[in-house]
Each structure stands twice: as C-alpha cells, then as structure tokens.
Amino acid sequence: MTQHPSHRDQLRRLNRARGQIDGVVKMINEGRYCVDILTQLRAARSALRAVEDGVLRTHVQHCIQDELAKGNTERPNERIDELIDVLTRYGR
Template sequence: MALHRYTRLGYRSRMLGETKASCLKRLNRIAGQVRGVARMLEEDRYCIDVMTQISAVRAALARVEDEILKDHVGHCVEHAIAIGDKDEQRRKVAELVDVLGKVAR
C-alpha cells in the first residue's frame, strides 16, 4: 500500500516515516480487534458487547485518520503554501474540504 503520490507540480508528497510507522502499528492492532469482533459473533456473544467492540474499532480508526490528516496538513498543505502556487493551494484546500466532508458523515 503506497502512501505517496506525485502532485501535478511533480514533487513527491508522502507521509513522514514516523507517522507511517505509527499508523501501521495502530492498523495492525485494529485488525486484531476486528478479528476479535468476528470471533465474538462466531461465539454468539451478547450483542451489546459486540457493538461496544465495534465502537472501539471505529474510534481507533478515527485516531489513525486524525494522525494522517495532521501529517497531510503539516507536510503537503504546508508545502503548497511555501511554494506560492495559488492553483496548488486551491487544490489542497479543495482536497481538505472534500475529505473532511466525507469524514464528517
């Protein structure tokens, strides 16, 4: 899973190594939680307990999402501002508005 891309201006935009490592560690933990939820269903565990665990998974994913967003703003958006390209700045703002709209749903 590549967490980088080339922008229209040609510079490579990617997640900081420490952010990537932290997110991957969290996602591995979340994968274990999801397997645990599946096991709970297989074992016919109490519905409220299953839903509580699903809520914990969603909260953990939200923390990963927050970390990636902070990295993006601190690196990619900051770079677009620093280079002074108004079109690239508009694209970055539009990307943020779009993704924040999806996240809020």
C-alpha cells in the first residue's frame, strides 16, 4: 500500500479560508456592501488557491517524483494523466 504525503501544513491556510467564508456569511446576514463581500470572497478564493498549489506541489514532488526515482515509468504517466484530468475538469 502506498503511503500518501501529509498535507497538514495546509491546515493553517484552510482555517483562514474557513474564517473568510464565515465572514462572508456574516456580511451577507448583516446586509453589508457588495464590494466588501466580493473583496472577502476573493480573499477566500486566494487562500483556497494557495492550498491547492501546495497540494499540487506535494503531489508532483512526492507521488510522481517517487515513482520516477523507483524507475517506474508507467505509473508516473498515470498520475500525470489523472492530475491533468482533475485540473481541466474543474478549471484553474
């Protein structure tokens, strides 16, 4: 069984994004100004993108590079294909 890398270092960013989303909910409930809400939404999206970038970097460094280091040439291609699939499926 393959050991997956830890993404615990991303929890701080995820907690920040969670706080920003909670802030958006509060702002909407308070009837705050649209531009203020949009600003907070953009900040939350930026925090989530930073998490995504970190997970992506770890995936390439750990999951793909490790397979190449083991001399496995087929498995890295499968992992790259699944990565491209998820990135194109949900946009970037």
